[in-house]
Amino acid sequence: MGVGMGLNLLLLLAMVATNILSLYHLLSTTRNPSATSQTTIVDHSPVPDHLLHQLHTIRATITHLTRSRSSKPTAEDAPPPPPEDLLLYARISPIASACSDHPELLHRYMNYTPFHPCPPDSLPLAESLILRGCHPLPRRRCFSPSPIPKTLTDPISDFTRLLSFGSALDLPIPQLLRLSTSPIRLALDIGGGTGALASLLRRLANATVLTTTMNLGYPYNEAVASQGLVPLHAPLQQRFPVHDGALDLVRAGRAVNRWIPTPSLEFLLFDADRVLRAGGLLWMDHFFCRAGDLTGIYSPMIGRLGYKRIKWAVENKTDAGGLRYGEVYLTALLQKPPILPTKV
Numbered sequence: 001m002g003v004g005m006g007l008n009l010l011l012l013l014a015m016v017a018t019n020i021l022s023l024y025h026l027l028s029t030t031r032n033p034s035a036t037s038q039t040t041i042v043d044h045s046p047v048p049d050h051l052l053h054q055l056h057t058i059r060a061t062i063t064h065l066t067r068s069r070s071s072k073p074t075a076e077d078a079p080p081p082p083p084e085d086l087l088l089y090a091r092i093s094p095i096a097s098a099c100s101d102h103p104e105l106l107h108r109y110m111n112y113t114p115f116h117p118c119p120p121d122s123l124p125l126a127e128s129l130i131l132r133g134c135h136p137l138p139r140r141r142c143f144s145p146s147p148i149p150k151t152l153t154d155p156i157s158d159f160t161r162l163l164s165f166g167s168a169l170d171l172p173i174p175q176l177l178r179l180s181t182s183p184i185r186l187a188l189d190i191g192g193g194t195g196a197l198a199s200l201l202r203r204l205a206n207a208t209v210l211t212t213t214m215n216l217g218y219p220y221n222e223a224v225a226s227q228g229l230v231p232l233h234a235p236l237q238q239r240f241p242v243h244d245g246a247l248d249l250v251r252a253g254r255a256v257n258r259w260i261p262t263p264s265l266e267f268l269l270f271d272a273d274r275v276l277r278a279g280g281l282l283w284m285d286h287f288f289c290r291a292g293d294l295t296g297i298y299s300p301m302i303g304r305l306g307y308k309r310i311k312w313a314v315e316n317k318t319d320a321g322g323l324r325y326g327e328v329y330l331t332a333l334l335q336k337p338p339i340l341p342t343k344v
Helices: 002-027 049-071 084-092 097-101 103-110 122-131 156-163 173-179 196-205 220-225 262-275 291-303 320-325
Strands: 186-190 208-212 230-232 247-252 276-290 308-316 327-335
Touching (some): 084 103, 196 208, 247 262, 262 276, 262 291
Parallel strands (some): 186 247, 208 230
């Protein structure tokens, strides 16, 4: 407080001195008392240099003090200190660098009473941070609610589409199993929604499928868990938490589309290549984009993987958005090439 009062006093004295010098300058300009007409004769004698120098110095001091005063945060403007558990966790484990770009959300997420129930807005806050790249999230020492897993009201449409052939874009699971040159045992479903693919592959091929999904206001993760399946609460931009060359199938559902930035999509495809074994399948299911971009951007991007095309079907997207933007759907089934022997 003492420093702030001192700055205010200096600012007041500088303003008073400026006003005195300005008044002196005005008084130095006088009327000629011997004038007989109504015309005012002004004396344009120059102001002494030392007075001008003092005036400029005082004005520069006022500017400097004003800027210093405005840039110095007050007690009311100072941000609150970080939550204690955030500081504690940061000392024992690294926190994603993107989290620092959203300190308000991060502080709200980590602001809780340890060893008590977590705040009720934990999941929306968590997904807000995840979607902004703050992932993995810091661990917390509070008790999350454990809701009873519940199925969604109408998961039938997802199962029907994966079992029937309605257009060239569809790839029913029985056909997928016939096209695969080896058994499908382990798979990853990116943006798998209700977990229909995981459920069907378990039933028809005894396969284990990990489903990445976000709730976004709807209980997708709970719906996956209600079927005895594994939901991965992970965003599209995260590196897949799977060992290299472990999977027989990676499916990119409708969540993977043209709205993903092009560099992010290319990283996603090459991460899918990382987790696929040699001969594994990459299934792009109803990927949509502008017709021109399919030829100019996405086909070359997919081609850089060097995969064999087993299925490549393109049709117009006929809903309102598709007609407005001239979009098309692509369904592609691609096979990772076998590992070539290294030449000695």
